[in-house]
Amino acid sequence: MKALYFENKIIKVAVLNVTSKFNKYAALGRFSPTRYSEIPEPQIPNQRWLKVKNKSCGLCGTDIHFIFMQMDPKCSPAAAPGISRKYLGHELVAEVTEAGSEAGDIKVGDRVSLRIDWPSCFQMEIDPPCRQCRLGNYMLCENLGKKTMPIVDTGGGFSPYMVMHRTQPYKIPDTLSDAEAILLEPTACAVHGVFKQKPSPGDKVLVIGCGTIGLLTVAVARAIQQDAKIYALARYPFQAEMAMKLGADGVLVEDKDIYRHLAKLTGANYWQGYFGNKILLGGFDVVYDSIGNDKTINDALRWTRAGGNIVILGINFKPGKIDYTPIWYQEVNIIGMNCHANESEKDTSFDVAARLISEKKIKLEGIITHRFPMDRYKDAIKTFFSKRESKAIKVVLDHEVD
Ligand SMILES: [Zn+2]
Ligand SMILES: [Zn+2]
Known part of the structure; x- marks a missing residue:
């Protein structure tokens, strides 16, 4: 064969x-x-x-x-x-x-x-x-x-x-x-990522990237939390359309004013320093980064509110350079995740994913x-x-x- x-x-x-x-x-x-x-x-x-x-x-x-x-x-x-x-x-x-x-x-x-x-x-x-x-x-x-x-x-x-x-x-x-x-397998990955930091009622959530994992992350987050504002950052309009279908409240396609757009969306304060250095004070409660490269992690760290959480779902085999100062300066948490595992004593990530799909909670x-x-x-x-x-x-x- x-x-x-x-x-x-x-x-x-x-x-x-x-x-x-x-x-x-x-x-x-x-x-x-x-x-x-x-x-x-x-x-x-x-x-x-x-x-x-x-x-x-x-x-x-x-x-x-x-x-x-x-x-x-x-x-x-x-x-x-x-x-x-x-x-x-x-x-x-x-x-x-x-x-x-x-x-x-x-x-x-x-x-x-x-x-x-x-x-x-x-x-x-x-x-x-x-x-x-x-x-x-x-x-x-x-x-x-x-x-x-x-x-x-x-x-x-x-x-x-x-x-x-x-x-x-x-x-x-x-x-x-x-x-x-x-x-089922990519959905199980999204389940594992979202379950690492489930959105709470009233949370503002951002999913970075709208490939399969990003889109499924939108769907899973929506399925388990109706009462959160879920936004996604897409590269192409067809991805934005699919993210909306899967339950996003809004999708942004990245442009040079993305920091200002996100500040407005979350009610955060936007600040700009020398050499294009920018940060939001306030911002998202949870950011799911489905890309996980230098740029997206740097951005995620500056878009997350103080004490907020970033889950890195993106698989990237390239060590890079990030400005880790937001981690201490804003007490931001970074959470890793690797594919799937058990979500509770009786449920694997696959069990949860299969149930969400069977019950049509994600389409x-x-x-x-x-x-x-x-x-x-x-x-x-x-x-x-x-x-x-x-x-x-x-x-x-x-x-x-x-
Ligand atoms: Zn895969
Ligand atoms: Zn072992």
Whole structure:
């Protein structure tokens, strides 16, 4: 079978870094570390594993970071143990085709998505698990890289088949359509971000960025708090339109007067110093930054009221420069989050997301804007990159159905 994967070989990565300077799409070329190549169909390594047949899989910003190697070797994740071959695609909908005798409650024919997509105590069967895994924080596993997995070539959402340890899949409720199920994983990310700092009644909330995660953050925040003013900052008008549909009270498209606009919106005092230095006194109670780069974090710190909270949902592998003075000067809190976990003793982020979708508290129509057959993955990536023209939100790749 053919699979899309990233080969973590330093020479290939180095070549890509150079060729990318001349060719925007060098990552899609022959010498790139990203391969769409023939690999053996994966087999379950023991009875605690399952094999699934993928139907569709969403293309995520993190897949793009891997494909285009938008990752600085100085960023903290690069210091942790790496993975020699990373199968891409995790926003998947699949059907179970084989279940080991100890694979648990999930049966052949069940529809599943991928919940745990990071080597953790769960797949490595480390007993007792580390304290993070014990709390359900599998993304924060402290035993990462300690033990080799029983299988390396698992396949991923961008291959026709993949194998999963019994702890990895999430059984999709029948109330969810396949299209909704593709969005379950990104919705779980938005749930985890919003639950890190839930908006309170009367709060003024800002979501920075209106890609899939930003939009879903608007939707989740709205679903759990009707009595907050939720605003979003978008780059393109089609994103603004979707944010309004998902429950935003207003959307701004960034311009040079954005600080003044936001001051007016929140009733904050706007101040300007030398060299274009600006800050709001007062401002938003909660800011969700779905981009998480230098510019957005610097802005978020200056748009948040004293004692307010910023949740960083954006995944960015580039260490940057920020002015951290607002953190002490205005006692602003910065909260990190990494994908999904448990939200309470009985609920995972996926449980909460599935419930919000099933109960129609968030409506996902229109988020999937493009679908391509798997072998046109390059067109899918180009569509993702040309949002201004393509108006892409979520781009999905479909496996052929027989
Ligand atoms: Zn994702
Ligand atoms: Zn662990």
